[in-house]
Amino acid sequence: MRCSGRRAGCRPATKALTAAFLFTAALAVVLVSGCGQPSPSGRMKVAVTTVPLADFAREVGGDLVEVETLIPPGASPHNFEPTAGQFAFLSEAGVFVMNGLELESWASDVVGKVGNEDLVEVKAADAVPHDRLIRAGDYGGDTDLTGPYDPHVWLDPTLASYQVDAIADGFARADPGNRATYKANAAAYKEKLAALDAELASRTSAFSSRSFVALHPAWTYLARRYGLDQAGVVEELPGKEPSGKQVRELVDEIKGRGIKVVFAEPQFSPRAAEAIAEESGARVLTLDPLGDPESPEVSTYVKMMQHDASVMEEAMR
Ligand SMILES: [Zn+2]
Structure with missing residues (x-):
């Protein structure tokens, strides 16, 4: 139900009544959207840390989700602090998608501060099979990246597809009614990732x-x-x-x-x-x-x- 307060035939006797009605309607919208429910647009709010994960989330969620990217293009995910507006968005979000593997070492703090009990957290890199993770430092030098594993899994499209599945699972947990759509969208996008992988293999082989x-x-x-x-x-x-x-x-x-x-x-x-x-x-x-x-x-x-x-x-x- 959408209460716009501007329906035809809705003519309160005084301006004060109109104001009171609009205030109540606005409050109702705030309350309804305050616990991982659909936003006023009817779409589930999804907060995502990085630009690539936001792209995956849009592919999986389509018109069913409203995606907010926390880390703006040009900024580094390794050191970041969300804005007040982003905290507000997170407090109303159904899902929070992050890479994990401590790429966003600041994120657990943020989730604690937001206090949104219904928020489904997706650490997309956790879906990558353990034997395909690379220990931080195994690139041929020492590193002091914060976690034990290198977090940059999305730059291998075959590992990115595990992240896409993790996002679809998270969306289905927060919004079970649309599970089939999320799964179908993920499957279609993973075909594109497989084609990308084949293209990259062929180009780099030269x-x-x-x-x-x-x-x-x-x-x-x-x-x-x-x-x-x-x-x-x-x-x-x-x-x-x-x-x-x-x-x-x-x-x-x-x-x-x-x-x-x-x-x-x-x-x-x-x-x-x-x-x-x-x-x-x-x-x-x-x-x-x-x-x-x-x-x-x-x-x-x-x-x-x-x-x-x-x-x-x-x-x-
Ligand atoms: Zn990095």
């Missing part, structure tokens, strides 16, 4: 140079999937500038192995990557691990992965 240096260890899963080698990283913890010793070691590594490219990322300053590239003779190109709905070439996850493949082709084919 690379003559298979090693690269990354700004931070985002590409571990992608590299493993397509037989590439993330030979080193500029910043072990995103945003942490490398020491002079680390810079010298990376420069030696790049020169010694004939590595042609250092991949910067739009979410972080390219300064350190540029300095290392300049000393070693490698190029700096930008790979995007998150995307941006407002930027046509990386507006969806699939487009972003295809764009990143094109950037890799520039340096490695």
Whole structure:
């Protein structure tokens, strides 16, 4: 039921009565939407941490969900603080989708503060089989990422499809009446991810140079999937500038192995990557691990992965 207070034939005797009615109606809407129920638009509110997961959530939820992305394009998920408006959205949300594996180490604090007892939490990377997770640091250097596992699973489309299933399960738990639709949407989208995987396998198989240096260890899963080698990283913890010793070691590594490219990322300053590239003779190109709905070439996850493949082709084919 939608109480707009403006139905034909609804003519209270005085303005005071009209005001009282509108106030009550507004209060009713606030109360109804306050516990994981459909929003005034009739759609289930879904809060999502990152841009790729928001894309998955829209694919799975279609018209049944209203998706709010907490971390704006261009920001890093590793260090983030939600706004007051986002706290309000979370307090009314049916589902909160995050990556997990401690990518969003700030998120558990947020859930505690919101106090929405009906909120279904989805840690999408928890659906990835354990034997397909990579221990943090196994990319060939030390890392102090916060969790024991590398969290960047979505950059392997075959692991992203587990995340899509996890999102469909979470939506079905919060809104059981639409379970079949969520499952069907997820199945259709996973077919697109399988096609993307085949495309990426074919494009990367043509690379003559298979090693690269990354700004931070985002590409571990992608590299493993397509037989590439993330030979080193500029910043072990995103945003942490490398020491002079680390810079010298990376420069030696790049020169010694004939590595042609250092991949910067739009979410972080390219300064350190540029300095290392300049000393070693490698190029700096930008790979995007998150995307941006407002930027046509990386507006969806699939487009972003295809764009990143094109950037890799520039340096490695
Ligand atoms: Zn990262």
